[in-house]
Amino acid sequence: MNGIRLSIMAGLLALFLALAALLAPSALAAVSITRAELSGSKLRVEGRGATPNTQIIVNGGQASAISDSSGTFRIDNSSFPKPADCRVVVSDGSSSASATLSGCSPTSNPTPTPTANPNPPPTATPTPTPAPAGLQAPTPLAPSNGASVVVPFTISWTEVTDPSGIIAYNWQISQSSSFSPLLWGDSTNGDVRQDTVSGLATGTYFWRVQAVTGSFVSGPWSDPRTFNVTGAGPTSPGTPTLSLTLSGTTQYHPWESIPFTWTAVPQASSYVFEADKNSSFPAGVRIRIDNISATQTSVIIGDFCGGCEQGNYFARVYAVDSGGNRGVPSATVAFGVFYTAPLPPPPTPLAPANGATATLPITLDWSDVPNPQPSGYELEISRNSSFTDIEEHAPQLNNSTRTVLSLTSGTKFWRVRHHQGMASPSTTAATDWSAVRSFTIPSGATAIESVWLGGPPCSNPCPGADTLFSGQEIVGSLQLTNAAPAGGTVVSLTSSNPSASGSHPSSVTIPAGFAFAQFRLFAGAVTVSTPVTLTATVGSSSASFNFTVHPPSLKQLSFCCDSTGGLLAGAHLSLNGRSPVGGIIVSLSSSSALADPPETVTVPGGSFSLPISIPTKAVTTTTIVTISATYNGQTVEAQLKLYPQQPPVSLFLDRTSTIGQEGASGTVRIETAQLNEVQMTITSSHPDIARPQPFALIGYQSTVGGFNIATQPPAVSTEVTISATGAGVTLTATLTVHPFQTGPTLTSVSVNPTSVTGGSSSTGTVTLSGAAPSGGLSVTLSDSHAAATVPASVSVLAGQLSVSFSITTTSVAGSTPVTITATYAGVARTATLTVNPTAAAPLAAPSLLSPATDARFSRGQTVVFDWSDVGGATSYTIQIDDSSTFSSPFIVNQEVTPSTYSTNTLPERKLFWRVRANDANGNPGAWSASRRFEIK
Numbered sequence: 001m002n003g004i005r006l007s008i009m010a011g012l013l014a015l016f017l018a019l020a021a022l023l024a025p026s027a028l029a030a031v032s033i034t035r036a037e038l039s040g041s042k043l044r045v046e047g048r049g050a051t052p053n054t055q056i057i058v059n060g061g062q063a064s065a066i067s068d069s070s071g072t073f074r075i076d077n078s079s080f081p082k083p084a085d086c087r088v089v090v091s092d093g094s095s096s097a098s099a100t101l102s103g104c105s106p107t108s109n110p111t112p113t114p115t116a117n118p119n120p121p122p123t124a125t126p127t128p129t130p131a132p133a134g135l136q137a138p139t140p141l142a143p144s145n146g147a148s149v150v151v152p153f154t155i156s157w158t159e160v161t162d163p164s165g166i167i168a169y170n171w172q173i174s175q176s177s178s179f180s181p182l183l184w185g186d187s188t189n190g191d192v193r194q195d196t197v198s199g200l201a202t203g204t205y206f207w208r209v210q211a212v213t214g215s216f217v218s219g220p221w222s223d224p225r226t227f228n229v230t231g232a233g234p235t236s237p238g239t240p241t242l243s244l245t246l247s248g249t250t251q252y253h254p255w256e257s258i259p260f261t262w263t264a265v266p267q268a269s270s271y272v273f274e275a276d277k278n279s280s281f282p283a284g285v286r287i288r289i290d291n292i293s294a295t296q297t298s299v300i301i302g303d304f305c306g307g308c309e310q311g312n313y314f315a316r317v318y319a320v321d322s323g324g325n326r327g328v329p330s331a332t333v334a335f336g337v338f339y340t341a342p343l344p345p346p347p348t349p350l351a352p353a354n355g356a357t358a359t360l361p362i363t364l365d366w367s368d369v370p371n372p373q374p375s376g377y378e379l380e381i382s383r384n385s386s387f388t389d390i391e392e393h394a395p396q397l398n399n400s401t402r403t404v405l406s407l408t409s410g411t412k413f414w415r416v417r418h419h420q421g422m423a424s425p426s427t428t429a430a431t432d433w434s435a436v437r438s439f440t441i442p443s444g445a446t447a448i449e450s451v452w453l454g455g456p457p458c459s460n461p462c463p464g465a466d467t468l469f470s471g472q473e474i475v476g477s478l479q480l481t482n483a484a485p486a487g488g489t490v491v492s493l494t495s496s497n498p499s500a501s502g503s504h505p506s507s508v509t510i511p512a513g514f515a516f517a518q519f520r521l522f523a524g525a526v527t528v529s530t531p532v533t534l535t536a537t538v539g540s541s542s543a544s545f546n547f548t549v550h551p552p553s554l555k556q557l558s559f560c561c562d563s564t565g566g567l568l569a570g571a572h573l574s575l576n577g578r579s580p581v582g583g584i585i586v587s588l589s590s591s592s593a594l595a596d597p598p599e600t601v602t603v604p605g606g607s608f609s610l611p612i613s614i615p616t617k618a619v620t621t622t623t624i625v626t627i628s629a630t631y632n633g634q635t636v637e638a639q640l641k642l643y644p645q646q647p648p649v650s651l652f653l654d655r656t657s658t659i660g661q662e663g664a665s666g667t668v669r670i671e672t673a674q675l676n677e678v679q680m681t682i683t684s685s686h687p688d689i690a691r692p693q694p695f696a697l698i699g700y701q702s703t704v705g706g707f708n709i710a711t712q713p714p715a716v717s718t719e720v721t722i723s724a725t726g727a728g729v730t731l732t733a734t735l736t737v738h739p740f741q742t743g744p745t746l747t748s749v750s751v752n753p754t755s756v757t758g759g760s761s762s763t764g765t766v767t768l769s770g771a772a773p774s775g776g777l778s779v780t781l782s783d784s785h786a787a788a789t790v791p792a793s794v795s796v797l798a799g800q801l802s803v804s805f806s807i808t809t810t811s812v813a814g815s816t817p818v819t820i821t822a823t824y825a826g827v828a829r830t831a832t833l834t835v836n837p838t839a840a841a842p843l844a845a846p847s848l849l850s851p852a853t854d855a856r857f858s859r860g861q862t863v864v865f866d867w868s869d870v871g872g873a874t875s876y877t878i879q880i881d882d883s884s885t886f887s888s889p890f891i892v893n894q895e896v897t898p899s900t901y902s903t904n905t906l907p908e909r910k911l912f913w914r915v916r917a918n919d920a921n922g923n924p925g926a927w928s929a930s931r932r933f934e935i936k
Contacts, residue, residue, distance in 0.1 A: 164214030181282035199326025237319035237327030238265030256421030268319035447541035471578020843925025873917035
């Protein structure tokens with residue numbers, strides 16, 4: 001729905017109820033539900049009787065699908081929120097039904113799900129939702145009943161009250177008193193009792209309004225009122241004239257781009273394009289593109305449901321002014337989307353002339369089809385006219401031209417065609433091949449055609465490649481007139497100014513059978529702009545390319561990000577070209593004392609850039625400072641935005657002690673999230689022992705930032721104070737850094753087995769780096785969950801490297817990971833023991849539904865695999881292989897949540913598929929029988 005303006009405080013549930021109310025069904029229900037179940041968060045709803053090829057929605061849009069041509073539908077959703085009363089309402093926009101979900105237990109005192117005149121199957125239990133006792137419908141105030149109006153105009157209504165308050169009002173407009181189909185619906189906040197209506201064509205309309213309570217219950221609708229739109233007022237945007245960009249056709253293929261254009265109109269700030277199979281454009285149209293600034297758009301209607309998107313469509317466009325008021329929509333334009341849509345004639349070859357003799361490179365050109373598609377052209381060049389000996393195959397071309405750089409000598413035949421969207425198993429979406437043309441590449445002596453800097457995809461010359469800077473690297477290209485003979489062709493490269501042209505090969509060998517090659521050039525160091533001619537020679541033939549090498553200059557000064565005042569800001573200075581030996585000195589200046597860059601910086605010889613740290617001062621308000629860099633009379637600038645500091649409210653370290661170079665990390669928090677990144681200064685009382693990052697970065701609209709602390713082993717254990725400072729507030733935390741252990745250290749703790757059933761036991765083992773000293777040592781143990789229990793400590797006897805201990809467990813309802821921690825001399829090691837519930841019986845095998853055995857599909861076609869649900873399953877594993885034994889590696893081995901899977905990337909061959917269910921603990925059930933199908 002457009003323009004939902006519910007208060008944020010009303011929450012998501014209020015928004016759902018408002019949407020559900022807007023889509024309230026008509027009194028004559030036709031939809032029926034044959035299956036409604038919820039397993040965890042996995043929803044499946046099936047039914048029939050819906051309007052064919054129409055969007056079917058559950059609970060106002062929480063889940064949806066498209067009905068097929070017979071009105072049958074199936075809706076799957078893997079993350080469906082459980083309704084408190086375990087009921088769902090299914091609507092096709094003109095009728096609805098409700099049902100109670102199997103597998104769902106209602107919560108106590110549930111909030112009823114809105115329903116309207118349900119027509120359920122025998123398993124459904126429809127109950128109309130009553131409005132709260134005493135809650136009245138608002139009374140429409142304006143316009144008066146039967147009034148004549150011009151758009152835009154204002155509707156208004158009376159206030160209603162409820163002990164829980166009113167959080168929203170919903171209103172609807174239709175040309176039918178049953179409000180089917182619904183043309184427009186919107187909502188206001190509970191304290192707003194009027195709204196603006198715009199964009200309606202002349203005619204008579206009905207409207208009504210209802211309230212939504214603070215308990216998230218929709219009240220009764222008001223009695224409908226009528227108004228008569230007689231035209232558009234002077235403030236209404238004009239009405240565009242819409243047309244299909246292409247004349248002569250209104251039929252298109254699925255996945256074909258369909259272009260539309262329209263006339264510009266006064267007072268239009270943007271445009272909205274809509275398309276639907278229903279010419280009345282009911283609320284929730286299939287296709288809606290808004291905020292269009294131009295007077296054209298394209299739409300692509302795919303096929304996600306085995307052809308249900310095919311059909312005849314109507315399109316319209318309307319303008320929207322800067323205040324959000326809609327203009328009267330254009331007249332509708334009809335078009336169709338079918339796999340059987342007619343195809344245009346093939347492209348016509350234009351150049352070279354048929355039978356021409358041409359040297360390389362050769363550019364093939366052909367006429368555009370009426371509706372060119374992205375990557376739509378396909379070109380073939382063959383050594384024979386039957387196209388059984390293809391020398392070059394170039395699919396997915398965007399343009400109606402192709403430059404061929406390498407071909408062997410002899411006569412070539414070429415043709416081209418165009419793909420108009422997607423084909424079906426029984427139809428094609430490609431035009432016929434064009435008429436065949438030929439050309440001949442002579443077999444004479446190989447000569448150099450051209451040399452240039454840059455390379456494909458740009459041609460000779462590449463834009464900007466004739467201007468280089470000292471040290472700049474660029475690719476060079478060489479083109480022969482025909483393919484190199486056996487043994488290849490050697491191309492010599494010479495420069496008119498070797499010191500300026502820099503480093504490049506003296507020769508390049510182009511392999512036999514090819515006519516194109518590339519090389520790399522690194523421009524030399526110059527102090528003044530220097531022209532260079534690069535010459536390529538093959539035998540008596542030569543070609544040249546002229547370019548200029550310039551001395552290095554300033555390219556850009558930039559900041560990676562804005563900064564918090566009082567911290568160092570990081571700038572980056574980039575050069576055009578490479579700094580010469582000895583470097584270059586760049587002057588820096590600032591527009592404000594709040595940022596104080598060094599007076600000069602030196603870009604070292606051989607470098608292309610330099611990072612710069614700029615000290616800043618604290619600010620009380622957001623402040624912009626301009627930093628300037630100047631070299632050789634040229635200045636570049638960058639703006640630095642400084643934000644006020646924020647005081648820390650908490651500082652946390654991930655450990656209280658560490659050993660040697662193990663390090664630590666910390667987290668700092670501020671009270672209020674900011675609309676910018678915040679840097680918090682982090683310091684250490686002993687940076688030689690524990691050195692934190694200079695600041696913690698708290699992200700946009702976040703309150704928490706982290707930092708790392710690098711440590712070095714002290715001579716003796718040392719307490720280090722870590723401080724976080726901002727806006728005059730400093731918080732501290734203590735980290736004790738221990739020296740490296742001189743005796744044995746704790747290297748690991750392990751458990752065996754790592755997974756047990758609750759009530760069983762496991763064995764833990766702690767291991768030292770060396771033998772325990774005289775008198776032994778004690779290792780402290782702990783567990784993270786009551787599902788497993790370890791002793792408080794365990795002793796490693798003198799001379800021993802390890803010791804084992806027993807871990808007892810208790811019964812659990814679900815799989816429970818428990819962290820076992822062993823600690824000695826400030827070193828902690830962990831291991832994980834998983835405690836599982838008593839194993840349930842294996843899940844049953846699913847039944848395969850579709851595709852049928854030996855079904856056939858074309859390559860690239862989407863294949864939808866479907867199977868029956870298995871009770872207790874939380875996911876499924878589908879395997880697809882080219883062997884009925886399903887040996888690894890598989891073509892597909894995928895875990896999915898719904899009981900369906902689709903793909904369009906399967907290879908051309910006979911394939912087999914099977915499925916099994918998995919329970920909540922990851923235990924797999926039995927495999928289904930396998931089925932065979934074919935991609936051909």
